[in-house]
Amino acid sequence: MTAARVTADRGRCIGSGQCSLALPEVFDADEEGLVTVDGDAAARVGPARLRGAVRLCPVRALTLEEVPAPGVP
């Protein structure tokens, strides 16, 4: 089992909103229209759904890191 952490390169984000349309519980936009990430929500959503949203980003501003879940060798 894996846990997932997603990070956003806000310097690269162009505010297209694809990620927040796909997973509004994880991704949002700030007042400048640039992506924000709710890390706790991302952990709850899990890798499979995050992977799909990350792939939608047209400028590859999102990075998904999958790590072994705590307690799993």
Ligand code: SF4
């Ligand atoms: S899909 Fe990519 S460019 Fe669009 S808002 Fe999300 S991070 Fe920014």
